[in-house]
Amino acid sequence: MAIIDSIPRRARVLVVGGGAREHAIAWKLAQSRHQPVLYAARGNPGMAALCRLVAIDAGDVAALVAFAEREGIDLVVVGPEQPLANGLADELQRREIRVFGPTRAAAQLETSKAFAKDLMQRAGVPTASYAVFTDVEEARQYVRRQGAPIVVKADGLAAGKGVTVARTVAEAIAAVDDAMLGGRFGSAGRRVVVEAYLSGREASLMFFVDGQTVVPMLPARDHKPVGDGDTGPNTGGMGAFAPIQSFLDAGLTAMVEASIVRPTLTALQAQGITYRGVLYVGLMLTDEGPSVIEFNARFGDPETEVVLPLMRSDLLEVLWATAAGRLEEVVMDWAGDAAVCVVLAAQNYPGTPRVGDVITFPAAGSSASAEGTFIFHAGTKRQGDAVVTAGGRVLTVLGTGETFDVARRRAYELAERIHFPGMQMRRDIGRHRD
Structure with a gap:
């Protein structure tokens, strides 16, 4: 039986996490032809239109596993890194619950930079x-x-x-x-x-990995510093765009897979570690070629918010096949459009953010908006009838279009219609795309 034929209609899927990345994952899963029933732990107000919100912290492994067993969850999709570090995938696998996300041992690629650097050195992977x-x-x-x-x-x-x-x-x-x-x-x-220190241009390339099969996504570029022109302290990301056309034109996707991803997975296998989930490769494009800045053991944020909207394939089928070790059966299809997202951050971020401020949204609502745009929630919570700020990165505003100019214009026009005291955003996301 083909792997996608094993997906139950109305499959029960638990998304772990409550940021803009998890909102984007749930948004894409909701478009699946299999019509999954979605849950989110803890989720956020924006995800409430797509998921049943569950009052369990993302890092609470015991409670998440108990919920998955009790509710008959068919697939758990792990968004943030902390549950992976806490061994959530390990526990779910022990209970024979299908999970998309690597084990604690495999997640060391992100949870310990020393582990990742030592492994890259042994594997001959280019890095500083x-x-x-x-x-x-x-x-x-x-x-x-x-x-x-x-x-x-x-x-x-x-x-x-x-x-x-x-x-x-x-x-x-x-x-x-x-x-x-x-x-x-x-x-x-x-x-x-x-x-x-490595000089060059940064890029992010994420891969679906099922232990053997490796499938690349589209390359994206995150903007880490808080201020325009890459000024100020680093953040979790202030915006992103995809794809990087020069990256695709130079054939760098195949180069990264051959010189970085494959050797890394082989080195893990030599230690008895099988990697399943998303492998995020943060790259510096140097004069000598791509070099690894960092690995993440999950979808990137905010890269997910620009990559998944360009995916034509059914995300549930991809995640299900990856978790089952049968990714080779899925055909990936990508739109030829462009995507730009802009993060709206709270006052004082990336320091201690100001929270509790009421957010004013466009008339269309706190997530729904005009064609080619969407609002993903991150640091928000509901307070009575209002949605208020509850974290550093508050919202991620997406724009898509046939060209980058259209995508950028849509993202920024929508962002300008959202207000809360002290709101910060960069105004140069996607301006330079070489």
């Missing part, structure tokens, strides 16, 4: 030279010897904020001290990775 430190003075001395610019990374999970691209030695040493002594990232910063 580096050193790993648990002693703060040794890290300081290494920075002084190497000079600047240089990159300092907290080893563990830091919500996309654990990386400092230091332009001076003093800035790098401050980043080391902040992580290792100041406790800015908690236990994630007790060990740091210090690596050489």
